[in-house]
Amino acid sequence: MKRAIDTMFRKPITQLVSMGMVITSALMIWKGLMCITGSEAPIVVVLSGSMEPGFKRGDILFMHMSKDPIRIGDILSFKVDGHEIPILHRVIKVHEHQNTGEVDVLTKGNAYLNNNRFGDDMFLYAQDQMWLKQHHITGRAIGFLPYVGWVTIILTEQPIIKYILIGALGLLAVFSKE
Amino acid sequence: MCAIASISDNFSSPSPTSQVQVLNINWFRNKPDGDDEVSMTMNISADLQSLFTWNTKQVFVFLAAEYETPQNSLNQVSLWDGIIPAKEHAKFYIHTTNKYRFVDQGSNLRGRDFNLTLHWHVMPKTGKMFADKIVMTGFYLPQSYR
Secondary structure, three states: OHHHHHHHHHHHHHHHHHHHHHHHHHHHHHHHHHHHHHHOOEHHHHHHHOOOOOOOOOOOOEOOOOOOOOOOEEEEOOOOOOOOOOOEEEEEEEEOOOOOOEEEEEEEOOOOOOOOOOOOOOHHOOOOOOOOOOEEEEEEEEEOOEEEEEEEHHHHHHHHHHHHHHHHHHHHHHHOOO | OOOHHHHHHOOOOOOOOOEEEEEEEEEEEEEOOEEEEEEEEEEEEEEOOHOOOOEEEEEEEEEEEEEEEOEEEEEEEEEEEEEEHHHHHHHEEHHHHHHHOOEEEOOOOOOOOEEEEEEEEEEEEEEEEEEEEEEEEEEEEEOOOO
């Protein structure tokens, strides 16, 4: 009797534990990456076309927030107060204050969407905010992989696909011969 | 593949060159908000062909005015930028006024000496991005507004 229950429960429990291990490992790697790169978001998916043709929607950028000061030309991810999704743009102005070392930063997307002379990012920042400061900045881009980010975009923007995927995975788990 | 691409990039030793002349200070004023602003016309020439490898997608190039004031230990202001999509376009000569406004934080620009630095950012088809620059010194702004 005991043996029958054993074999009946062993397989699903093993599968559950395996799945749990996979998820935990993924989380560990993600958090580890965050620690190593010192960045809030070590990998960022490009969501808009504002940096084309260099970066296109769906590309992914590897981010690192080193102690090096922010300098002109850096490609930064930054968050505007009240907005959760970081923006990826390039620094076009830096003013570093004497003594404090505090920086005022202005950014701009590279795409030539319009010939507007004043098409920098000030309009993106919070009202009355003219400059980005160090605390707005969440990372600096150091590397790049094209297309791979499309998976994230599709999963985020078409949540139904997420459910289909999870459902399929669940079915696979139930019917796997392991 | 990312790693291989980046490692192979390390073997090339690029030798870019650049030259900038300030042809004219078009105007130089103190704005109503208290900040100085200057408009200038320049000739910018460069040869960045040696930066291009098989793994280069584009080179982003920009010219920055860099100077120090009593208020700020460093000011970097982009005056012009461009995208070089291919090696054939990497040797260029342009005549332009500053594309972005050259505005100080304050009124510290009269008689100010500054560097014009040509920066470039190499964007790979895949892998690590890298950047460098050429610093050109010896520029200075007029002693009085005009």
